[in-house]
Amino acid sequence: GQQVMQIPQYQHVQEGEDFTTYCNSSTTLSNIQWYKQRPGGHPVFLIQLVKSGEVKKQKRLTFQFGEAKKNSSLHITATQTTDVGTYFCAVGNSGYALNFGKGTSLLVTP
Amino acid sequence: DADVTQTPRNRITKTGKRIMLECSQTKGHDRMYWYRQDPGLGLRLIYYSFDVKDINKGEISDGYSVSRQAQAKFSLSLESAIPNQTALYFCATSDFAGNTIYFGEGSWLTVV
Numbered sequence: 001g002q003q004v005m006q007i008p009q010y011q012h013v014q015e016g017e018d019f020t021t022y023c024n025s026s027t028t029l030s031n032i033q034w035y036k037q038r039p040g041g042h043p044v045f046l047i048q049l050v051k052s053g054e055v056k057k058q059k060r061l062t063f064q065f066g067e068a069k070k071n072s073s074l075h076i077t078a079t080q081t082t083d084v085g086t087y088f089c090a091v092g093n094s095g096y097a098l099n100f101g102k103g104t105s106l107l108v109t110p
Numbered sequence: 111d112a113d114v115t116q117t118p119r120n121r122i123t124k125t126g127k128r129i130m131l132e133c134s135q136t137k138g139h140d141r142m143y144w145y146r147q148d149p150g151l152g153l154r155l156i157y158y159s160f161d162v163k164d165i166n167k168g169e170i171s172d173g174y175s176v177s178r179q180a181q182a183k184f185s186l187s188l189e190s191a192i193p194n195q196t197a198l199y200f201c202a203t204s205d206f207a208g209n210t211i212y213f214g215e216g217s218w219l220t221v222v
Contacts, residue, residue, distance in 0.1 A: 033210070035211075042213040043200070043211075043213050044213070045210045048210070088153065097141075097143055097166070098155075098211060100145075102150065
């Protein structure tokens with residue numbers, strides 16, 4: 001199945017600062033999904049990107065899919081303590097199970 | 111009630127023992143998955159099943175087996191548990207298109 005590399009592995013920010021995590025693939029992706037896992041919780045679906053160059057927003061979260069469909073990013077504007085958790089990207093074709101990146105753990109200090 | 115239920119939620123077992131983790135879902139999905147989570151390694155796929163008669167190995171299937179007893183039930187077994195199988199295990203489901211994966215609450219397994 002398809003694989004993705006996710007960076008950074010960890011990020012520690014002050015509340016109010018911005019945060020970005022990136023997913024990169026060596027192959028063209030059919031789509032990419034993003035999940036959030038709160039500490040002690042389970043991963044929860046955030047969004048799916050399908051189209052080349054697609055940009056979607058959810059309040060302070062902005063998701064982008066690269067023009068070549070080989071990379072994606074999740075950007076959080078003005079982080080809050082509620083943003084703490086691990087963010088995963090996941091990729092896979094419809095005939096295969098999703099493969100997850102290793103995740104970016106975000107810590108937000110008040 | 112949760113859409114994806116895992117039992118047990120926590121278990122400590124001894125090396126060499128057989129352990130089964132059970133998963134049931136009420137979403138009516140055909141696809142079910144077992145993932146393992148370790149710190150710094152993300153979520154790794156153990157086994158997946160696209161329907162009752164379909165079982166596929168994932169990235170790290172060695173040392174594990176699965177059974178799809180019904181559309182709603184998918185169990186994971188460790189025939190002879192070893193300490194490096196200590197991890198957090200997640201069951202998950204998705205619809206036919208696989209567009210969204212719904213995870214259970216997770217099962218913490220410690221092998222001593």
